[in-house]
Amino acid sequence: SQTIHQWPATLVQPVGSPLSLECTVEGTSNPNLYWYRQAAGRGLQLLFYSVGIGQISSEVPQNLSASRPQDRQFILSSKKLLLSDSGFYLCAWTPVGGAEQYFGPGTRLTVT
Amino acid sequence: DQQVKQNSPSLSVQEGRISILNCDYTNSMFDYFLWYKKYPAEGPTFLISISSIKDKNEDGRFTVFLNKSAKHLSLHIVPSQPGDSAVYFCAATNQAGTALIFGKGTTLSVSS
Numbered sequence: 001s002q003t004i005h006q007w008p009a010t011l012v013q014p015v016g017s018p019l020s021l022e023c024t025v026e027g028t029s030n031p032n033l034y035w036y037r038q039a040a041g042r043g044l045q046l047l048f049y050s051v052g053i054g055q056i057s058s059e060v061p062q063n064l065s066a067s068r069p070q071d072r073q074f075i076l077s078s079k080k081l082l083l084s085d086s087g088f089y090l091c092a093w094t095p096v097g098g099a100e101q102y103f104g105p106g107t108r109l110t111v112t
Numbered sequence: 113d114q115q116v117k118q119n120s121p122s123l124s125v126q127e128g129r130i131s132i133l134n135c136d137y138t139n140s141m142f143d144y145f146l147w148y149k150k151y152p153a154e155g156p157t158f159l160i161s162i163s164s165i166k167d168k169n170e171d172g173r174f175t176v177f178l179n180k181s182a183k184h185l186s187l188h189i190v191p192s193q194p195g196d197s198a199v200y201f202c203a204a205t206n207q208a209g210t211a212l213i214f215g216k217g218t219t220l221s222v223s224s
Contacts, residue, residue: 034211042154043216044201056143057121090155099205101212105154 002027004106006091014109019064019078021107023091026072031093033074034101035066038088050074086111115139118215127224128219132191135215136203138183142204146212147176147187150199159200160187192222 003026007038012082013019025031035047046059048066055065063082074091088108123132133147143155143164148156162169162176162185171177175188189196199219203212 005202032210038174044214046211046213051220088153092155099212100146100158101203102158103148105115106153108153 002093002102002103004091004093004102006089006107008107009105010108011110013081013088013109015039019076019081019085019109021072021076021089021091021109023074023076023104024072025093028072028093028095030071030096031073032096033068034092034094035076036092036103038090041085044090047076064094081111083111085109113182114215115142116213116215118176118182118200118202118203118218120218121216122219122221124221124223125192126146127194127222128191131187131192131196131219131220131222133187133189133200133202133218135185136183136185137204139183139204139213141206142213143207144205145176145178145185146203146205147174148201148214149196152218155203172177189220192220194224196220197222 005024032051034049036044038044050056050068064078088106090106091104094101115138132175139144146161147159149159160174160176163180168177177184197216200217201217205212
């Protein structure tokens with residue numbers, strides 16, 4: 001069966017510090033991968049998605065970036081965090097050709 | 113421009129009664145619709161979906177209805193249970209494997 005992992009589960013970082021969140025999927029090959037953010041009291045905002053290694057599409061211009069160094073690994077990064085980057089970050093995957101997205105447990109990021 | 117709208121931020125229902133969650137969309141190119149359930153500090157869980165070629169899909173206590181002419185879909189939960197208390201997100205896509213567009217969610221509270 002397929003499993004999606006995210007870490008860390010929670011993170012508190014000062015403004016201006018770097019960020020690296022990792023997501024990995026097990027039990028499948030060549031998944032589409034997604035990063036979402038849920039800010040307090042708001043819905044799910046798509047940040048990035050990837051249909052293959054090295055292929056990243058950005059949906060919202062911001063100080064975040066994403067990379068996919070391996071087939072089942074998706075990384076969300078920032079060089080300098082802003083207060084507005086606080087939120088709940090979710091990674092999701094779909095099989096090729098599928099529409100249902102399956103979400104990881106999320107990372108709660110607090111920028112102080 | 114919000115393409116998927118959930119106009120009711122919250123809904124309160126008594127245990128055993130029907131819960132009806134509504135969702136409207138503006139993009140007529142959407143051809144697949146999904147509902148997700150989310151508990152606090154967890155990733156969303158896929159509940160049920162419907163293709164635009166159907167007007168109803170049922171899975172146990174959950175039924176999704178699609179009215180394409182009105183660009184409206186609804187999720188019915190019968191009978192409602194206290195464990196159904198969560199945030200429900202409606203989502204849509206116009207191409208399998210690409211990003212989902214989410215509504216802002218409706219918080220359902222089921223009282224016993």
